[in-house]
Amino acid sequence: MTEQPPPRGLREGARAGLPYAGASGVLALSFGVVATDAGFPALAAVVMSAVVFAGSAQFAAVAILTAGGGVGAAVGAAALMSSRFVPMGFALGPSLCGSRLQRALEGQAVVDSSWAMAARGDGGFDRLYLFGHTGVQYLAWVLGTVAGVVSPSLDARALGLDAVFPAFFLAILANELRDRRRLGVAGAGAALALLLVPVTPPGVPVLVASAVALVGLRRS
Amino acid sequence: MSGGVVAVVVLCAMTTVVLKGIGPFAAGSRELPAPAVRVVVLLAPALLAALVVTNALADGDRLRLGADTAGALAAALLLWRKAHVLVVVLVAAGVTAGLRAVGVG
Numbered sequence: 001m002t003e004q005p006p007p008r009g010l011r012e013g014a015r016a017g018l019p020y021a022g023a024s025g026v027l028a029l030s031f032g033v034v035a036t037d038a039g040f041p042a043l044a045a046v047v048m049s050a051v052v053f054a055g056s057a058q059f060a061a062v063a064i065l066t067a068g069g070g071v072g073a074a075v076g077a078a079a080l081m082s083s084r085f086v087p088m089g090f091a092l093g094p095s096l097c098g099s100r101l102q103r104a105l106e107g108q109a110v111v112d113s114s115w116a117m118a119a120r121g122d123g124g125f126d127r128l129y130l131f132g133h134t135g136v137q138y139l140a141w142v143l144g145t146v147a148g149v150v151s152p153s154l155d156a157r158a159l160g161l162d163a164v165f166p167a168f169f170l171a172i173l174a175n176e177l178r179d180r181r182r183l184g185v186a187g188a189g190a191a192l193a194l195l196l197v198p199v200t201p202p203g204v205p206v207l208v209a210s211a212v213a214l215v216g217l218r219r220s
Numbered sequence: 221m222s223g224g225v226v227a228v229v230v231l232c233a234m235t236t237v238v239l240k241g242i243g244p245f246a247a248g249s250r251e252l253p254a255p256a257v258r259v260v261v262l263l264a265p266a267l268l269a270a271l272v273v274t275n276a277l278a279d280g281d282r283l284r285l286g287a288d289t290a291g292a293l294a295a296a297l298l299l300w301r302k303a304h305v306l307v308v309v310l311v312a313a314g315v316t317a318g319l320r321a322v323g324v325g
Contacts, residue, residue, distance in 0.1 A: 019305040026309060044225045051233040056271070061228055063280075071224050075231040082239045084267050089243020091252070091260035100248050104241030112271070116264045123257030160316030163291030166275035167312035170295050171305040173268035182265045189266035190273040197278045205278075209270030216258030 005120075013118065013132025020113045021136040023168045025144035027055055030161035032148015034059070037156075038066040042149035049145035053111070053138060055165070057081040060202060080203025087210055088115050095125035109134045113172045188212045287324050291316035 028049060035045035040062070052058055057078035064074040089107050092115065096103040106127070114133035118125045148154070156162065177183050189209040196205035252260065276292035277283055291312040298308045 022306045023309040026313070040225055044229055048229045048232065051229065052236050054232075054236050057232060057236060061232055065224070065228065067280075071227045071231070074228050075235060078228075078232045079235040079239065082236050085236075085239045086243050087263055088267075089240055090247050091243070091263060093244035093247025094249060094251055096244050100245045103244035103248065107241050107244035108237060110240055112268065116268065119261070119264065121261065123252055123260050158317060158320060160288065160291055160313035160318075160320065163276075163288040163295070163312040163316035164309045166272050166288065166292040167295035167309045168305075169268050169271045169275065170292060171299055171308050173265065173272060174299040176265045176268060182262060185262045186265035186269035190269040193270035193274050194277060194283065197274060197283055198281055200281070202274070202278070202280060205274055206267060206270040210263055210267050212266040213259045213262035216260075216262040217255045219258075 004122075007120075008118075008126045008129040010128040010132040010135075013114070013126070013129035013134075014136050015132075016117060016129075017114065017133035017136040020133070020168075020172075021140035023164065023171070024055070024137045025140035025147075026161065027164050027168060028141045028144025029148040029151075029154075030156040030159075030164065031055065031058055031062075032145040032150075033152060033154045033156045033161075034148075035062050035145075036149050036152040038062045045149050046142065046145050050142050052078075053141060054078075054082050054085075055141070056203075059165075077202055080201060080207065083203065083207045084210060085110060087213075091123070092125050092130075095127055097127065106131075111137055112169065113137065116172050116176060185212050185215065188215075287316045287319035288312075290319055290324075 031049065032045055035048070036042060048058055060081045061074040061078040064077050088110060092107060092110060093103055096106045109131050111134050114130050114137065117133060118130035120126060173186060177186060189212045192212060193205035193209040196208055272292065276289050277285070294315040295308045295312040298311055
């Protein structure tokens with residue numbers, strides 16, 4: 001057995017999170033614009049970013065409302081988008097501290113990039129690093145939304161801001177592809193998600209694609 | 221609209237809190253067994269790859285190639301060349317915007 005490296009701390013997480021925070025800010029700006037276009041009052045869009053703090057869920061909910069869907073459909077789509085946080089939370093749980101309730105509270109600090117980068121590679125996560133990484137991203141997410149709602153004349157589509165989202169996730173994914181097994185799982189997850197897109201509601205393809213990780217039950 | 225917006229914001233906040241909290245709550249302090257650890261390690265690439273392709277290639281329940289698909293491809297190329305994440309997202313937006321400006325996608 002090799003010796004465990006020391007856990008990475010809050011400051012390190014915040015520093016590593018800065019570039020992702022920058023990208024998050026651009027994404028949040030486009031959320032502010034899109035939500036305002038969809039008829040959200042400026043304050044509601046900012047409050048949504050502050051209390052929901054889940055980009056894919058927020059975009060999904062707004063898209064459903066824009067398409068004429070009701071409250072239930074919008075919330076359901078957002079919940080499906082965020083359903084990936086359930087398996088992610090199970091994985092993170094043992095690395096958090098305190099009672100079950102406190103762990104559930106600490107688990108609110110998960111976003112995709114902080115979760116992926118706080119992973120130590122041995123199944124454990126660096127807790128403070130996660131908080132630092134998410135913290136800077138939270139600030140950027142809220143401030144970016146404020147910037148978006150005060151500049152509603154921006155055309156998010158014409159500026160290509162919808163490409164920020166896949167590019168952002170691709171950047172997080174790029175850090176992950178460290179061996180052939182992970183590369184294979186990523187390829188299979190992508191393929192499965194694409195197959196499901198035409199036949200399931202948005203959000204479901206991503207949730208089901210996570211099942212590909214079950215190949216890990218077998219030793220490599 | 222406004223009452224609906226408030227309901228959507230409140231309900232989305234509540235569901236997100238539950239979805240993010242339920243895993244840590246249920247897992248508690250139990251150490252994961254080795255096979256579960258291997259699954260956890262593979263969870264990130266599976267989820268992230270699915271998020272990338274659904275965002276770059278899907279529009280609701282339809283698959284389509286658009287200017288943003290080209291933007292995502294440009295991002296992939298830059299990441300392969302080890303570019304900074306902020307550069308990557310800005311170029312992705314720039315390529316997409318440029319293609320739309322000339323009427324592609």
